[in-house]
Amino acid sequence: MSWIRHLHHLFHSHHCEHDVPTPWTRWLSISERPQLGTRQCPGSFVRHLFAGQLKAGRLFGEGTVRGERAALLLSVSLLLASCLLLPAPIQAGQLAIVIDDLGYQPLPLTFRTLPAEISISVLPDTPYATATSHEATRQQRDVLLHMPMEPNRAAPLERTTLTSRMAKAEFQQTLRQALRKVPDAFAVNNHMGSALTQNTQAMNWVMEVLAHQHLAFLDSRTTIHSVALTAAHTYQVPALKRHIFLDHQPTETFISQQLQRAIYQAQQQGAVIAIGHPHPVTLATLQNRLPTLAAEGITLVRLSALYAADQPPSGTTP
Template sequence: MSLRFVFVLLCCLAGAVHAEPARPTPQKAYLTLIIDDLGQNLPRDRRVLALPGPVTTAIMPDTPHATEFAREAHRAGKIVILHMPMDPATGPFAWHPELPIEELERRLDAAFKMVPYTAGINNHMGSRMTAQPVAMAWLMGELQRRHKFFVDSRTSAQTVAAQQAQKIDLASVSRDVFLDDERTEAAIYTQLQTAISLARKQGSAVMIGHPYPQTLAVLERELPKLKVQGIEWIDIRQMISVRSNRATAAHGKDGVYR
């Protein structure tokens, strides 16, 4: 064995001794964004379409521009969902606990006709309605039949909507953070940071906001910064896949919705 070979071998071994241990791969952090209450004001709502990423457009069926805006959102490559009014919401499409299933079905059919290109639905209000196991079980079965997903806006701690979706393995996901319960840019920015922190902690976070001027101003300013912060902004279908219909710790135990 040559002296040169021994020298090289010793150098390699010394380098291995002093090499830093392998660092664990950081956990992915995913965010998805839904903007609710669309269809009321076209110039305002078009700002949502201009946001720099895969925003999901949740369109109310009883708004003057519901059908037109759904078509615009679809042409813009955005995922469209039906923002279905539920008690305590009112209006011709709203679901209420006292209504028979036949009437719930009629209103759902009418709402889907008003909002074309829908991939799924989420509830508008609905604190009373989403607590109704029979109605929610029927809805999830109907969405399964129509090949649509469900997003539980979680407007009430008593919701059983996601639980009923999980029982039949319907593609579904639940909201984590409302961005704009308080309509100031400072409060909305704080909520966005809360969502980012939650995504880092649990791997993902689902945000819901509204097309308020303050919300849009914060999103236009802050969303382009997500990538350099190590956050991946994904669309709602990808989020459903990431979570695999499993509940987060805030919404259930051992992946099962409460």
């Protein structure tokens, strides 16, 4: 069943339930795919319909659903008859974006033109770690420590990297020293770490430090076998997980596709966290694309806004 027919069925079901005659609605379907226009999820399409204009005593709306053009004509009398026929207000999806791997250079000037809701994550023991932390705070951004952790595969490691070979005292002291290099951090996320985030003991040691310093954790999710969120729950550390990587192929086309995936997921599940890197193409694509989020029912939010204090974090189930 196409989304057009599915939406027609939904409206028809409402009509039957409330004893409203079906002739009040009339669907016009245009079979050809549009060359222009943003593809919308059904919720966005319905919102667009009800934002239509009054024409000849009818409410008229049209839009695009998964590439199909459709139009709906509704009698104004029907809308006035019962508010029960109107869909419940749809809460805008939320998108949080974190830019990793900062600290080797000063915070790029491009950030001055990007929304303050975009968070940054700073590597410790980099030349500009502390300066970048302070500059991001001046820009009213959320700051994270991007803590290097042991990967599964052989790879060049940062000078300060948590590994499973460390004793507990060395491990936790290394983490505390890294936090001092990024003094404005409200949370920590892992750099690499596909091996260490599978290690329950190591993740418990991380969460013990974060709990003591009242910090949060973001699982960069470099492996599907991560136990970081489970450990965070044990130590009552607020924790979330990354949903989308934006730029592991640093091209405008790919980044735009990944951002669209993030938007679609946010429309479906309410909140999404995306991680990118300070590539010029990534920052330029965000500059161009972010102003269109509101039209797709998406609100750009601070990462810290997703750590709700009065309910379990949405990412606590791995």
